[in-house]
Amino acid sequence: MNKILCYALLGMLFTLSASAKTVMESRQTSGYGSSYQEALAAALLEAVRQVRGLEIGTEKQLQMEFQQIATGSSETTTAKAGVKEDIYTRSKGWVDSYEVVEVIKPQAGKSSWEVIVLANIPKFQSDIKNDTRKSIAIMPFRFATATFAVNDQGKTTNAYQLSRRLKDRIQSEFTQSRKFSVLNRDYGEEFESETKLLSSKNVPASEAGRLGQVLGADFMVVGNIFDLSTKVERSTFYGMTETKMVDRIDLSYQVIEVATQKVMWADTVSEEFPRKKGQKNTVTLDAVASIVVSGVMDVIYPVKVMDVASKTEIYLNQGGDRVKVGDRFELFTKGRKITDPDTGMPIKVDGSRLGELSVLSVLPKYAIAELVDGEIKQVQKGAVVRLKAREGRSAPVSKEVRPTAGSSEAPIQW
Template sequence: MKHGFSRVIAALAASVLGCGIATAQTAKPVVAVVRIDDLTNSGQSANLTAMIESAVASTGRFRLMERERMGKLVSEQTRAAGGMVTTNRPGKAGGFEGVDYLVYGSITALSSKSGADAAGNLIHGLLGNKNAGCNERSVTLGLDVKITDADTGEIRYVNRLDETQNNSACGGQAQIDATALLRSAAQKIATGLVTSIWPIQVAAVMPDGAVVLNYGEGSVTAGQTMVLFAKGAEIRDPTTGEVLDSASVPLGLIKVVSVTPRTARAMPASAFAAAIPVGTLVRVASKDDVRTLGKRK
């Protein structure tokens, strides 16, 4: 009898635990890469879409909408624009129920530039190799990206990305790794999405003054200068109510010295008026931030 009762309790516990795990898994926001327009006719739209999905999934903070279902919802949205279907979200285009964040983008530029590699030709000339001509090649990919909140319509992230890859070769044609170029852009889009929802913050301040951040590889790189700031009141568009910015107050600069998969360690690069509290917001410093805050000693 005791054994039977124990089995019942164990089954109930497993059931409760399983519900908890399922809840934790489904608590992650759902992201859909709606459309990546190819204004350059490069033929890379599908590849970039797949890479963005992989980069977003690899963050571990989101669930992705299945590609098949995404295709159906895009079709529904197209029909909704013509009034053929409706939505349970008043004022919104139909077809995107169940999605939390929508990613839109456009490949706006794809340019290639080739020229002589003067340094390479000089070295080969000094070595007496007159026939091995050296050349260099540079390819730039331009992207416009927008990520919106599907419930409120608020733009959570908007950016213009210009990814450039350079290479040089002697005695042959310089080659460009197009896959690496696209993957780098996809990683930046994923990072922008993550940090717009869960901003980079101070996770701990160590006894030696080192500042530990709650993001690591893929979001933060060693050598980066970052600014710590206190978030102020939201600034909203008086007509639409859309959040345009926040009156943030810069507190000081830090410089990243090391990065692990999940955290980064930085040291103060300017004076701070007070101790740095855990939870302080962090973003990459602009040139103006460095020029203004860097004067503090």
């Protein structure tokens, strides 16, 4: 079964790779400089900037390369309009070709040249198309000490490894929620190595179109781990020894809007997690990751009713690790918005309680539940549901996000 799944995933990857392509976009731009070469290089640089965008370091390097190309081109001697150049290979894929539309030489009182070009810029088209979701990056949590005493024998464990495990699990759950475009901020050395390869002479010039496509994050999740320890209790009764292990964690986390560095949401997790015999501390880290993700998602994207087929077939708009079989959800009406009289900001509040749902099955993108309390005719599409207590944990507290000025109503309602 696992082999079949692996083959299916590989087939999907090959299909995606086959659909990836580089498209050509044309731009007419003007460039200015103290010489013809500088003006031509500036015009080409502007065309690239409009199509693909440029970072400061890349812009300076590319400007020098374009000036070298312009110096060796035929226009250096003719300096006139109508000249066409194919520079795909020489520009390493940044520019496919261009045509000089107009050349304006320095006039009396002016010292700069102006060159207008019509440039064809290759742009890599991602396999993931029409993705309008907000992007989010999960960063490794900082830790107060180099080691934490979370171990079966009371020994210390490397804090960095625990932080990485927690971060990876949070990232996995956000990805499976399918509500955000999750960005990878790991494997920097590996990506840098691949970038150098694409920029080298060892690959075709067409591959260079893949450069400069890394996205910036809209939001970032950061946190601090203050305590992570295991309390081991042994009790002897009639010659039999029973061992109980309880993991304790104390951490804080924040969701930050990267552009403004505003804290959109913040919370703390200070809880104890009993661990069964044979279970490793990763069980606790996975549980903490679920708490963090649920805390963020309950505020931003609460679980909602997607469709109502019957009393035993009510579709919820989230699945994966977000929802589990047997979960009980309280069902509410769609709710409404009220205005905070102090800040003037809108606050969404839940509507009246309508009943209770029990999850029957969970799939990657959605879940199916049945109505165990309430009337089916009152269940509406878009109604919010709130998770009740899971085994071994107290019921989550319904929280409302603290909205900030300028926060968008779509697709995230802060």
